[in-house]
Structure formats: structure tokens, C-alpha cells
Amino acid sequence: MAPSESIVLNARALERTLSRMADEIVEKNDGTDDLVLVGIQRRGVQVAARLAAVIKEREGVEVMRGALDITLYRDDLQTVGPRPVVGRTDIPVAIEGKHIIIVDDVLFTGRTVRAALNELADFGRPARVSLAVVVDRGGRELPIQPDVVGKLIDAPKNARVDVFVTELDGRDEVILLQGSGA
Amino acid sequence: MTAPLGKDLLGLERLSAEQISLILDTAEPLKEISERTIKKVPTLRGATIVNLFFEASTRTRISFEFAEKRMSADTVNVAAATSSVTKGETLVDTARNLEAMKIDMVVIRHPSSGAAQFLAERIESNVINAGDGTHEHPTQGLLDLLTLRERWGTLAGKRVCICGDVLHSRVARSNIWGLKKLGAEVAVCGPRSLLPGAITELGVQVFDRIEQAIEWADALNVLRLQLERMTGGYIPSLREYNRVFGVTRERLDRAQRDILILHPGPMNRGVEIDSDVADGPHSVILDQVTNGVAIRMAVLYLLAGNSPRLADAAKGG
Numbered sequence: 262m263a264p265s266e267s268i269v270l271n272a273r274a275l276e277r278t279l280s281r282m283a284d285e286i287v288e289k290n291d292g293t294d295d296l297v298l299v300g301i302q303r304r305g306v307q308v309a310a311r312l313a314a315v316i317k318e319r320e321g322v323e324v325m326r327g328a329l330d331i332t333l334y335r336d337d338l339q340t341v342g343p344r345p346v347v348g349r350t351d352i353p354v355a356i357e358g359k360h361i362i363i364v365d366d367v368l369f370t371g372r373t374v375r376a377a378l379n380e381l382a383d384f385g386r387p388a389r390v391s392l393a394v395v396v397d398r399g400g401r402e403l404p405i406q407p408d409v410v411g412k413l414i415d416a417p418k419n420a421r422v423d424v425f426v427t428e429l430d431g432r433d434e435v436i437l438l439q440g441s442g443a
Numbered sequence: 444m445t446a447p448l449g450k451d452l453l454g455l456e457r458l459s460a461e462q463i464s465l466i467l468d469t470a471e472p473l474k475e476i477s478e479r480t481i482k483k484v485p486t487l488r489g490a491t492i493v494n495l496f497f498e499a500s501t502r503t504r505i506s507f508e509f510a511e512k513r514m515s516a517d518t519v520n521v522a523a524a525t526s527s528v529t530k531g532e533t534l535v536d537t538a539r540n541l542e543a544m545k546i547d548m549v550v551i552r553h554p555s556s557g558a559a560q561f562l563a564e565r566i567e568s569n570v571i572n573a574g575d576g577t578h579e580h581p582t583q584g585l586l587d588l589l590t591l592r593e594r595w596g597t598l599a600g601k602r603v604c605i606c607g608d609v610l611h612s613r614v615a616r617s618n619i620w621g622l623k624k625l626g627a628e629v630a631v632c633g634p635r636s637l638l639p640g641a642i643t644e645l646g647v648q649v650f651d652r653i654e655q656a657i658e659w660a661d662a663l664n665v666l667r668l669q670l671e672r673m674t675g676g677y678i679p680s681l682r683e684y685n686r687v688f689g690v691t692r693e694r695l696d697r698a699q700r701d702i703l704i705l706h707p708g709p710m711n712r713g714v715e716i717d718s719d720v721a722d723g724p725h726s727v728i729l730d731q732v733t734n735g736v737a738i739r740m741a742v743l744y745l746l747a748g749n750s751p752r753l754a755d756a757a758k759g760g
Contacts, residue, residue: 330472333484333514333744343447344745349472383481 510739584617
């Protein structure tokens with residue numbers, strides 16, 4: 262099969278999606294008190310920053326933010342090689358009693374979120390942990406479900422879903438890649 | 444698949460600039476782990492590491508041990524003085540016996556140059572050189588590079604002078620290789636009796652006077668003057684050494700610019716370095732110690748990818 266590329270969300274649609282996700286997060290938290298957005302490296306960090314910007318615009322509040330690199334917590338480190346690049350983890354607040362929203366671009370097998378939960382636990386005991394993702398593409402291998410979803414699609418296992426953000430990629434877009442190029 | 448570092452870390456001479464940068468880039472984010480309340484990540488869970496020390500060491504051994512524990516490896520320390528080495532067992536027999544107990548990595552410190560490589564060629568486990576004779580001490584070189592890169596952003600075009608007993612120093616050799624590969628200019632300064640005759644072949648400048656070195660350098664890496672050198676006839680006296688080659692506040696002030704001061708420890712205060720320099724604003728000596736743990740964590744992480752036993756375990760073999 263020849264590789265095919267389709268747009269899941271264009272720049273405008275991504276912007277609307279992020280705005281709605283931000284609203285949902287504030288709604289679920291019943292305000293912005295004790296809210297901490299923790300983005301998973303890499304693109305989850307930019308998505309968390311976008312969500313925080315929307316919340317600031319709507320609520321006038323700067324919500325707390327952090328970044329999590331889960332590389333050292335992966336369950337496939339003994340099989341992958343060469344070693345994946347380790348990114349920066351930065352949890353600038355004490356997470357005890359906080360409502361942590363783990364933010365990522367794409368939810369697939371759930372293994373990244375499993376690693377993120379384990380890593381978070383090494384920082385303390387939050388009151389609650391929720392999961393917000395831009396795209397839920399299905400294909401879970403662990404019992405993990407998101408609380409806030411930007412777009413739900415049913416992508417075949419061998420397909421690829423890429424979220425592009427201006428900060429890193431020069432454009433805002435979500436793409437579904439299928440076939441041999443994926 | 445091959446890990447980008449290969450099986451072992453034996454020295455910086457054989458690493459490329461890209462490999463050295465990869466280790467530094469990996470070490471940087473790992474520093475954060477030591478700031479946590481729970482200073483531990485599960486990365487090397489189930490891996491067994493033996494610290495095989497045939498020579499006295501406090502800082503390096505403890506630093507390796509912290510790094511191993513913070514990566515969740517299980518560690519065993521073997522000190523030659525209390526092992527069957529005193530009964531005449533050879534290095535290879537010691538290592539093979541350890542391997543028969545299913546270990547994954549060996550960190551070795553040995554008084555003979557080349558001991559780490561000798562071992563690496565004969566056992567399957569990853570071998571990390573923690574200092575072999577007067578040859579190399581790669582993790583010390585790497586932590587020096589990280590400390591300088593943190594301060595300057597880049598090493599390219601920077602000038603680093605290694606001062607003191609270069610002749611007997613594995614730290615000097617690892618530094619020279621590493622610094623030059625990352626684009627720094629390197630010089631050495633010390634009494635001619637403590638500089639190797641062929642030192643210029645390594646592409647370094649030589650200063651006979653510490654004042655010249657200070658005038659030239661952006662950083663001084665001040666080596667420990669091993670006190671036994673005095674009885675060996677290399678220098679007339681410690682006082683004489685301090686008078687001519689000691690890094691003093693007064694000498695540094697004359698440079699009228701910031702010169703970073705490194706020292707691999709343990710320091711002889713008042714001999715190669717004065718206390719007000721070691722504890723002064725431009726000293727990065729304690730940063731070196733902090734960075735040492737992160738560098739060793741990075742090396743463990745990067746080498747573990749190439750451990751045949753770990754790979755077999757993952758395959759269910």
C-alpha cells in the first residue's frame with residue numbers, strides 16, 4: 262500500500278480543540294485552585310503551555326506547570342537501542358495535595374502514561390491525577406483512559422499520528438500517516 | 444543493535460567528539476534526579492555492578508556507587524586489599540569468578556595502565572575505567588568537561604591549562620583528549636621534571652611559569668601534587684613548589700579577569716592551590732563533584748544498552 266497522509270486537525274481546528282480542552286480542564290477541576298499541568302517531553306510540554314495560555318486568557322490565572330521526561334521509566338529500555346535521548350524533567354512545585362493534569366500529544370498504548378504515573382509518584386502524593394491528550398488514537402495495551410480528549414480517532418496499529426506544534430516544528434497540525442511510510 | 448558508546452568506556456582518546464557530547468548531553472538532565480526527595484529512577488533495575496578497586500579511592504568510588512544506586516542497580520564493592528587478590532589471584536580470574544555470578548558491569552580502578560582494556564577484552568560485562576595507572580580516568584575527564592561547558596556554553600576556542608604533575612596524571616591525559624576533541628585549546632604548566640618529554644606531541648602548549656599560564660588561560664585545572672613525588676626527587680620541596688607553581692589569589696588577581704579553577708581532589712591546600720582560591724568565587728571544585736555523579740549515571744545508562752546479558756534477558760533468552 263502506498264503511504265497516505267491525511268490531516269486530522271489543521272491549525273485552526275487545533276486551536277479550537279486546545280481551547281475546549283482548557284475549558285474542560287478548568288471545569289473538571291472546578292476552577293484553577295491547586296491545578297498543575299505537567300507536560301510529557303517533548304510535545305506534551307508545548308501543549309501544556311498552550312493550555313495554560315488559554316486558561317490565563319479566560320480565568321486570568323497563571324496555572325502551575327511542569328515537565329516530565331519519562332525515558333528512564335520506560336518499560337522497553339532493555340530492548341531498544343541505541344539509548345533514547347534523555348530530556349529534562351522539571352517539577353517546580355511540591356505536588357502533595359495538588360490536582361495534576363498529565364498532558365501529552367498522542368495517547369496510544371498507554372505505556373508512556375504508565376511511566377509518567379510512576380515518575381510522578383517519586384515526587385510525592387498528589388490529591389488527584391488526570392490525563393489530557395490532544396489525540397486519542399486507540400490501541401491501548403494497558404488499562405489507562407484519558408479524562409480530557411481533543412480528538413478521538415481509530416488509527417490502525419501500524420499507522421502514525423504526529424502532532425506538530427509551531428514552537429518545535431514551525432507549524433500547527435495533526436497528521437495521520439498510513440501505509441509503508443508510516 | 445549497537446549502543447553509540449560500544450561495550451566499554453576505557454578512555455576519551457578513542458571516543459569521538461559526538462560520543463563525548465552525547466555523554467555530556469545525557470548527564471545534564473540527570474542532575475535533576477539528585478535534587479529529588481526520592482533520588483532514584485528504575486532504569487537499571489536488576490542490573491548488577493561490581494566496583495573493583497585495586498587502588499585507594501574515596502571520591503570516585505562513592506560517586507560511582509551513588510550513580511549506580513540512583514539508577515537502581517545492585518552494587519557490590521570489592522577492594523583489593525580485602526579480596527583474594529592478596530592471595531595471588533590474577534585480575535582475569537577475579538573478574539571471571541565475578542562474571543560466573545552473573546554480573547552486568549564492572550567498574551575498575553587499577554594501578555597498571557591498560558588494566559581496564561585488558562579486562563574488557565576478556566569478559567562479556569561492560570567495563571568502565573575508573574582510573575588505570577597513569578593512562579586515563581575518563582569519567583573525571585568527562586565531569587571536568589561538563590563543569591566547563593555548563594559555565595561557558597561551549598568549549599570551542601576556550602583555553603584550559605592543566606597545572607602540576609602531568610607526568611603521573613591520568614586525569615591530565617583524559618582532559619587533554621576530551622578538551623581538544625571539543626575544540627578547546629590546551630596547555631600544561633609545571634616543573635619540567637613533572638611534564639612528559641613528548642607532551643607537545645599531544646598538541647598542547649607548555650608553560651614553564653604559572654604566571655604565563657594564568658595570563659593565557661580561561662580555566663586552570665590544578666592537579667594534586669602527589670606527596671610521594673617529593674621523595675622521588677621530582678621537586679625540591681613542597682614549599683618551593685608552592686612558591687613557584689602554587690595557584691594563589693595574588694597571582695590570579697593580576698589576570699584581572701575571571702579564571703575558572705578546577706581541581707580533581709583531594710587537594711593539598713597550601714601546596715598546589717591556596718585555600719582562598721579553592722574556596723573562592725571562581726572555584727568550580729564542588730560543581731565537579733556534583734557533576735561527577737551525573738556523568739557516571741549517564742555512562743551507566745548509555746553502556747547498559749550494549750550489555751549482551753541485559754539484551755538476552757529482554758528477549759527471554
